[in-house]
Amino acid sequence: MDEPITYTVKGAAIETGLTEDTIRYYEKIGLLPRAKRKPNSHRVYRQEDVETMRMITCFRKTGMPLESMKPYLQLSRGEDLSSHPELYSMMEEHKRKIEHQIASLQQIVDFLDLQLQSGGTHLHKESCTLAEPEKRPPDPRFPI
Amino acid sequence: MDEPITYTVKGAAIETGLTEDTIRYYEKIGLLPRAKRKPNSHRVYRQEDVETMRMITCFRKTGMPLESMKPYLQLSRGEDLSSHPELYSMMEEHKRKIEHQIASLQQIVDFLDLQLQSGGTHLHKESCTLAEPEKRPPDPRFPI
DNA sequence: AGTTGACTTGGAGTCGGCTCCAAGTTGTAC
DNA sequence: GTACAACTTGGAGCCGACTCCAAGTCAACT
Numbered sequence: 001m002d003e004p005i006t007y008t009v010k011g012a013a014i015e016t017g018l019t020e021d022t023i024r025y026y027e028k029i030g031l032l033p034r035a036k037r038k039p040n041s042h043r044v045y046r047q048e049d050v051e052t053m054r055m056i057t058c059f060r061k062t063g064m065p066l067e068s069m070k071p072y073l074q075l076s077r078g079e080d081l082s083s084h085p086e087l088y089s090m091m092e093e094h095k096r097k098i099e100h101q102i103a104s105l106q107q108i109v110d111f112l113d114l115q116l117q118s119g120g121t122h123l124h125k126e127s128c129t130l131a132e133p134e135k136r137p138p139d140p141r142f143p144i
Numbered sequence: 145m146d147e148p149i150t151y152t153v154k155g156a157a158i159e160t161g162l163t164e165d166t167i168r169y170y171e172k173i174g175l176l177p178r179a180k181r182k183p184n185s186h187r188v189y190r191q192e193d194v195e196t197m198r199m200i201t202c203f204r205k206t207g208m209p210l211e212s213m214k215p216y217l218q219l220s221r222g223e224d225l226s227s228h229p230e231l232y233s234m235m236e237e238h239k240r241k242i243e244h245q246i247a248s249l250q251q252i253v254d255f256l257d258l259q260l261q262s263g264g265t266h267l268h269k270e271s272c273t274l275a276e277p278e279k280r281p282p283d284p285r286f287p288i
Numbered sequence: 289a290g291t292t293g294a295c296t297t298g299g300a301g302t303c304g305g306c307t308c309c310a311a312g313t314t315g316t317a318c
Numbered sequence: 319g320t321a322c323a324a325c326t327t328g329g330a331g332c333c334g335a336c337t338c339c340a341a342g343t344c345a346a347c348t
Contacts, residue, residue, distance in 0.1 A: 008294080008295080009294090009295075010294075010295085019336085019337080020295090021336075021337060021338075022335085022336065022337085024296090024297095025335075025336060025337085028298095029335090037296095039344095040295080040296090040343075040344055040345075041295080041296060041297095041343080041344085042294080042295055042296075042344090043295085043296090058248065058251065058252060058255075059252065061207075061245060061248045061249070061252075062248075062249055062252055063205075063207050065334070065335090066334080066335075067334085075259075088260065091256050091259060091260060092256075092260065094256065095253055095256040095257070095260070098249050098252055098253055098256075099253060101205060101249060102246055102249050102250065102253075104202060104205040104206070105205070105206055105242050105245060105246050105249070106246065107202060108202060108203065108206060108242055109239055109242055109243060109246070111199075111202075112235050112236075112238065112239040112242075113239070115219070115235060116232065116235060116236065116239070152324080152325080153324095153325075154324080154325085163306085163307080164325090165306075165307055165308075166305085166306065166307085168326090168327095169305075169306060169307085172328095173305090181326095183314095184313075184314050184315075184324095184325080184326090185313080185314085185325080185326055185327095186314085186324080186325055186326075187325085187326090209304075209305095210304080210305075211304085
C-alpha cells in the first residue's frame with residue numbers, strides 16, 4: 001500500500017507559509033490539536049493537518065481572532081454541522097460579517113481609484129463613509 | 145456667517161464609534177495631527193477631522209497597521225498626489241493588496257456557503273486554498 | 289567519540305493597539 | 319465657595335499573537 005505523505009514541522013511550515021514557531025504556538029494554545037509524535041518525539045503532520053493550517057491562515061486574513069476560530073476548526077475535523085445549530089448560526093453570522101468587510105474593502109479600492117485617477121487634483125474623503133450601522137464604541141467585529 | 149460645526153473629543157467619539165481614549169491615542173502616536181485647542185486646552189475637531197477618523201476606521205478594517213496609514217492620511221490632508229510618485233505607486237500597490245484580500249474573503253464566504261448549504265454532510269476543506277503566491281514566512285500583508 | 293542538525297520543551301520578551309488610571313485644570317450650577 | 323462634569327496630561331498595564339532563547343534529546347555522519 002502507498003504510504004500517505006507526512007510532514008515535519010519544517011515541511012509543514014514551508015507548505016503553509018507559517019513559521020515553525022507559529023505552528024508550535026498554535027498547538028500550544030490549542031488551535032491545532034496535539035500532533036502525533038514519532039518515537040523521537042518529533043511532530044508528524046498529515047495532509048489533513050496542513051489543510052487545517054491553511055484554513056487558519058485563510059481565516060486569519062479576515063482578522064478573526066485565533067480563539068474564535070477554534071469552533072470552526074473543530075467542526076471541520078469530522079463534526080457534523082447539522083447537529084450543532086448554534087455553530088450553524090455562528091457561521092451564518094460570521095459570513096455576514098465578512099460580506100460587510102468586503103464592502104468596506106471595496107470602498108477603499110474605490111477611494112484609492114478616485115485618488116489615483118484624479119492625478120492628485122485634491123482630496124476625496126467623502127467615499128469611505130460606509131461606517132457601521134451601529135455606532136456604539138465596543139467595536140463589534142468579532143464578539144462571538 | 146454660519147459657524148462651522150465642531151466637535152469635542154466626546155462628540156467626535158460618538159460620531160465615529162472610536163473611544164475618546166483611542167482618539168487621543170491616535171493623536172499621541174501622530175496618526176491624527178495635533179488637534180486645535182480651545183483656550184481651556186480642550187481639543188476641538190472639525191468635520192474634516194471626523195472624516196479623517198472615519199477613514200482610519202475604514203482602513204483599520206482592512207487590517208492595515210496604523211503606522212502604514214500615515215502617508216495616506218497626510219496625503220488626504222491637502223497634499224498633491226501627482227507630486228509624490230512614490231506615494232502614487234504605494235497606493236497602486238496597496239490597491240492590489242486589498243483586491244487580493246477581497247478575493248481571499250470571497251473564498252471564505254464561499255467556504256462558509258458550502259458548509260452551510262450541505263447541512264453538515266461533512267467537511268469541505270479543499271476550498272479556502274488560494275494561499276499566497278509567495279510562500280516565504282515573513283508575512284507580506286503590509287510591509288510598506 | 290565528537291560534531292552537526294533537526295527537532296523537543298518551558299518560559300521570557302516584544303510589539304501593536306489600545307485601555308485605564310491618578311492628578312490636575314477649567315467652567316457651570318447651585 | 320463648593321461641588322460637579324468635562325476635559326487635560328503622562329504613564330502604567332493589558333491582551334493577542336507571535337518570536338526568541340536556553341537547555342536538552344536523538345540520529346546520522348566522520
